[in-house]
Amino acid sequence: MSNDIHFQEDAASITDPKGFYAAASHADVRKKKDHRLDTGLLFSRPPCSAAGVFTKNAVKAAPVLQCQRILKLDTPVHGIVVNSGNANACTGEQGKKDAIAMQKTAEEACLAPADSFFVCSTGRIGDLLPIDSIKEAISSSGEAIRNGATVGSGFAQSILTSDTKPKTCTASFRFDGNQVTVSGVAKGAGMIQPNMATMLAFITTDIQADSSQLQSVLSEVVQSTFNAITVDGDMSTNDTVLVLANGQSRCSLNAASEVLFKDALFRVCDSLADKVVSDGECITKVVELLIEGAASVKDAESIARAIGNSLLVKTSWYGNDPNWGRLMDALGYAEAQIDQEIIDISYEDTAVLVKGTPVPTNKPVWKRIVSEPRFSIKINMNLGEGGFRLRTTDLTEGYVNFNMSE
Amino acid sequence: MSNDIHFQEDAASITDPKGFYAAASHADVRKKKDHRLDTGLLFSRPPCSAAGVFTKNAVKAAPVLQCQRILKLDTPVHGIVVNSGNANACTGEQGKKDAIAMQKTAEEACLAPADSFFVCSTGRIGDLLPIDSIKEAISSSGEAIRNGATVGSGFAQSILTSDTKPKTCTASFRFDGNQVTVSGVAKGAGMIQPNMATMLAFITTDIQADSSQLQSVLSEVVQSTFNAITVDGDMSTNDTVLVLANGQSRCSLNAASEVLFKDALFRVCDSLADKVVSDGECITKVVELLIEGAASVKDAESIARAIGNSLLVKTSWYGNDPNWGRLMDALGYAEAQIDQEIIDISYEDTAVLVKGTPVPTNKPVWKRIVSEPRFSIKINMNLGEGGFRLRTTDLTEGYVNFNMSE
Numbered sequence: 001m002s003n004d005i006h007f008q009e010d011a012a013s014i015t016d017p018k019g020f021y022a023a024a025s026h027a028d029v030r031k032k033k034d035h036r037l038d039t040g041l042l043f044s045r046p047p048c049s050a051a052g053v054f055t056k057n058a059v060k061a062a063p064v065l066q067c068q069r070i071l072k073l074d075t076p077v078h079g080i081v082v083n084s085g086n087a088n089a090c091t092g093e094q095g096k097k098d099a100i101a102m103q104k105t106a107e108e109a110c111l112a113p114a115d116s117f118f119v120c121s122t123g124r125i126g127d128l129l130p131i132d133s134i135k136e137a138i139s140s141s142g143e144a145i146r147n148g149a150t151v152g153s154g155f156a157q158s159i160l161t162s163d164t165k166p167k168t169c170t171a172s173f174r175f176d177g178n179q180v181t182v183s184g185v186a187k188g189a190g191m192i193q194p195n196m197a198t199m200l201a202f203i204t205t206d207i208q209a210d211s212s213q214l215q216s217v218l219s220e221v222v223q224s225t226f227n228a229i230t231v232d233g234d235m236s237t238n239d240t241v242l243v244l245a246n247g248q249s250r251c252s253l254n255a256a257s258e259v260l261f262k263d264a265l266f267r268v269c270d271s272l273a274d275k276v277v278s279d280g281e282c283i284t285k286v287v288e289l290l291i292e293g294a295a296s297v298k299d300a301e302s303i304a305r306a307i308g309n310s311l312l313v314k315t316s317w318y319g320n321d322p323n324w325g326r327l328m329d330a331l332g333y334a335e336a337q338i339d340q341e342i343i344d345i346s347y348e349d350t351a352v353l354v355k356g357t358p359v360p361t362n363k364p365v366w367k368r369i370v371s372e373p374r375f376s377i378k379i380n381m382n383l384g385e386g387g388f389r390l391r392t393t394d395l396t397e398g399y400v401n402f403n404m405s406e
Numbered sequence: 407m408s409n410d411i412h413f414q415e416d417a418a419s420i421t422d423p424k425g426f427y428a429a430a431s432h433a434d435v436r437k438k439k440d441h442r443l444d445t446g447l448l449f450s451r452p453p454c455s456a457a458g459v460f461t462k463n464a465v466k467a468a469p470v471l472q473c474q475r476i477l478k479l480d481t482p483v484h485g486i487v488v489n490s491g492n493a494n495a496c497t498g499e500q501g502k503k504d505a506i507a508m509q510k511t512a513e514e515a516c517l518a519p520a521d522s523f524f525v526c527s528t529g530r531i532g533d534l535l536p537i538d539s540i541k542e543a544i545s546s547s548g549e550a551i552r553n554g555a556t557v558g559s560g561f562a563q564s565i566l567t568s569d570t571k572p573k574t575c576t577a578s579f580r581f582d583g584n585q586v587t588v589s590g591v592a593k594g595a596g597m598i599q600p601n602m603a604t605m606l607a608f609i610t611t612d613i614q615a616d617s618s619q620l621q622s623v624l625s626e627v628v629q630s631t632f633n634a635i636t637v638d639g640d641m642s643t644n645d646t647v648l649v650l651a652n653g654q655s656r657c658s659l660n661a662a663s664e665v666l667f668k669d670a671l672f673r674v675c676d677s678l679a680d681k682v683v684s685d686g687e688c689i690t691k692v693v694e695l696l697i698e699g700a701a702s703v704k705d706a707e708s709i710a711r712a713i714g715n716s717l718l719v720k721t722s723w724y725g726n727d728p729n730w731g732r733l734m735d736a737l738g739y740a741e742a743q744i745d746q747e748i749i750d751i752s753y754e755d756t757a758v759l760v761k762g763t764p765v766p767t768n769k770p771v772w773k774r775i776v777s778e779p780r781f782s783i784k785i786n787m788n789l790g791e792g793g794f795r796l797r798t799t800d801l802t803e804g805y806v807n808f809n810m811s812e
Contacts, residue, residue: 059738059746090734090746092763125731126764232717234732235739311638311717311801312809319810325531326640328496332465333641340465340496357498358532395717397803403718404725 005173005264009271012170013152017181017206018248020044022151023144024158027137029085029123029130039083039137040158042202043110043145047076048244050118051215053222055239061089062099063119064238070115074211077244078112080202081105081119081138084159084187088121088129089237098129105135109142122187122200122238123161156185159200162402163187167275171264178251180207180261184268188231188276201226201241201272207261208247217253217262218243225269229391231280232399233309241269277391282398285317286391288376293344294386299336301388303379306334308392318394322366324352327377337383344380355382410666411579413673418576419558423587423612424654426450428557429550430564433543435491435529435536445489445543446564448608449516449551453482454650456524457621459628461645467495468505469525470644476521480617483650484518486608487511487525487544490565490593494527494535495643504535511541515548528593528606528644529567561591565606568595568808573681577670584657586613586667590674594637594682607632607647607678613667614653623659623668624649631675635797637686638805639715647675683797688804691723692797694782699750700792705742707794709785712740714798724800728772730758733783743789750786761788 015022021044024037052071054064070077081102088095099119107114121129141149156166170183186201203218222241243265245253253261278286289308294300307313310330316323324345332338341356347369351359369375421428427450430443458477460470476483487508494501505525513520527535547555562572576589592607628647649671651659659667684692695714700706713719716736722729730751738744747762753775757765775781 057735057738058740058742058744059734087731090731090759090762090764092747125735126729234716234718234735237735237738310640311805312640315806315809318806321811323532325493325496328465329463329531329640329643332463332643334464336464338464341498353496356496358496395806397806399717400721400724400801400803400806403721405727 004260005171005267007169007171007267009169012168012183014042014155014168014183014185014202014204015150015152016170016183017204019046019206019246020204021145021149022155023141023149024154025137025140027083027130027133029083029134037154037158038085039134039141040155041079041081041106041109041138041141041145042155043079044244044246046246046248047078048246049209049211049214050077050242050244051211051218052240052242053219055236057235057237059090059237061087061121061238062091062095063088063121064240066099067118067120067240067242070118073115076116077118078110078116079106080242081117082159082200083121083129083134084161085123086121086127086129087123087125087238089125091128094128098131101131102134102138105138106142109139110145118242120200120240122159125237152185159185159187161187162281163279165279167272167279169268169271171267173260173264175251175257175260178249180249180251181205182264182268184272186272186276188279199236199239203243203268205243205245206247206249207245207251207253208249209245209253213253214243214245217258217265221262221266221269224389225266225273228389229273229277230305230308231277231283231393274391277393280393281402282396283393284373284396285394286374287317287393289390289392290376290378292387293380293382293384295337295384296386297388298386300386302334302336303331304388304390306330308390311395314393314395317370318396320367320371322347322363322370331379338381339383342382344382346378348376411577411670411673413575413577415575415677418574418589420448420561420574420589420591420608420610421556421558422576422589423610425452425612425652426610427551427555428561429547429555430560431543431546433489433536433539435489435540443560443564444491445540445547446561447485447487447512447515447544447547447551448561449485450650450652452652452654453484454652455615455617455620456483456648456650457617457624458646458648459625461642463641463643465496465643467493467527467644468497468501469494469527470646472505473524473526473646473648476524479521482522483524484516484522485512486648487523488565488606489527489535489540490567491529492527492533492535493529493531493644495531497532497534500534504537507537508540508544511544512548515545516551524648526606526646528565531643558591565591565593567593568687569593569685571685573678573685575674575677577673579666579670581657581663581666584655586655586657587611588670588674590678592678592682595685595687605642605645609649609674611649611651612653612655613651613657613659614655615651615659619659620649620651623664623671627668627672627675630795631672631679634795635679635683636711636714637683637689637799680797683799686799687808688802689799690779690802691800692780693723693799695796695798696782696784698793699786699788699790701743701790702792703794706792708740708742709737710794710796712736714796717801720799720801723776724802726773726777728753728769728776737785744787745789748788750788752784754782
């Protein structure tokens, strides 16, 4: 990572890059009359290029299909309209109409074409949106934006579901005399094993880039950040990562500036991905699985996901139990090439298995490490060059309790 | 299923087929001095043909490797020696020696070759067996068998780990004037998503069959019974199903008798598989997922397993919440062919989705069904002929609590 990147989490805002505005309102999507911000609008008057990655789930919410259609148009984009509390997924024809209605309301509020607004929803699957109140909320946010709303904190709040806090960060760098800023917000908490993205993450930047350049950098960065986390192994119908670039920094994305821009984008995505995992539903631990020496990267990823999603592994972490037998069991069913007699495992840097043979004298140290709220487990398969890093969590009674009710 | 099969669960015993003896002893494998039966011995003086299916986990316990070696010898078999409380998995060279030592003790106790005894272990992974006390326990069971032990209840107890009760059943039929009996015991509870078998299931029969005939019938039956259940999605290092056939019924397995024998074996395996799921760790519900109309059987199985292992689906069942959106989310990431707009879903026979459109007026009925301790969910993909039945469970706080401690 470059020292030339200035990185900031406190007081970061999706409106940090030049020319972006954001506002949020209450549409009572959850029908709880709790004044919670649940509808957001992001806007750039200068047109943006855009890139996105989406859930690989074959069941896609109406807004996801709409975002994919907009990206294909490859026409200038002006913003994002979003609600939380209802995913607008499995809602049939009416769901599609409602997604379009959200775009049209943004069009009227900001005087930019409906299809220049991405539309996103997150929350419960299978219920229709309360579209009238959402339209009112969008109009009200539009009015705030026309009055120059540049405080992104409400927008960051409005996209949350079971998250306990908003997730924002900003990276910036100077290139050729110009300041370039990249900023992001995300929401996560449950149904988190993105294959293409976390549930929702929006990134703004004032670099100048065409859509295909932006897409290529985003796809690469997402692979090792949002696509390398798991909370519960469930991939959502609504996962979406969007980047909007409005060119206001006067810096262009080219071979020379790409190193710094990719680094800044990585810092933003990596930080947001970490915040999503750390705020997973009722978790008590974040565990970094570092797989190396696998026969291929694909094998390394399969091994990491088998371990990171194993209920028996996750519950043992919750109990501060360094039960490495469960790690071995899980990697054994990963459908990867494995020779159980040459595997090395360590908690942090303390050996557990050396070439398949346990080192039980280290057990007191293992127990201390596994009792920490954050630790890493390193596994060397000693078979090849494949590596993968996965951030995962423990599984608690709280998770079960939280998800057993509607 | 044939009415010609007599099926029995109460008072069934692994020694019901002619010529089988069984006994069990306490070796204090768990070091709790609790007098619990933890070491069992099964014996047939007449030599048996045998068949087996084993875990597909690439990490295999020493006894699993030993059983596979014995099957390949294709020499007559006389019994099974087994311990619970310790899986003898990930135990290196000493683990292999200990498995052989168990066989040799059975040889001395029963005066049959060491390699005529299958050897099995189940329990915690990564610790060495207390082999001396296990050898003593085997010798003591051998003495009981020499004295004619034909009560299988101790043996059925001795293989259990976190199970709350033993699992036994017996099926019998008459063919050509002879009575043929098939009997089985199993243990399950946790680390249950067998790909080849449940953790341990042993089946005895007095039919006369060669090993290859037996293997072919067993492999077919296991596919739709033991391989079609999941509790927690974790596949064990020790899963083993063994059948021993000693020919004492004077009935031979041939084209004419195979229909009845396969039916009897299916009844035994299906009943044991159901008992394993029903006794899953801290579960409160058994759910039968009936997938039909998938593009292929493989697709149907992927869909069933994605749903049956989804934490969000399982926790919603625990909460009596007919959250069909989570079913749709899970089937969407099953990597099967899917058209979300033509799917039918029902709880028992009450429609949830008809051709992708929800039927919310039925919600009170869904809630009543999902509140039952057993119910089925039928999903028709309306794409082809592929079907699969998976028995699964809910996920409770009790499961997490049970597995968080050593």
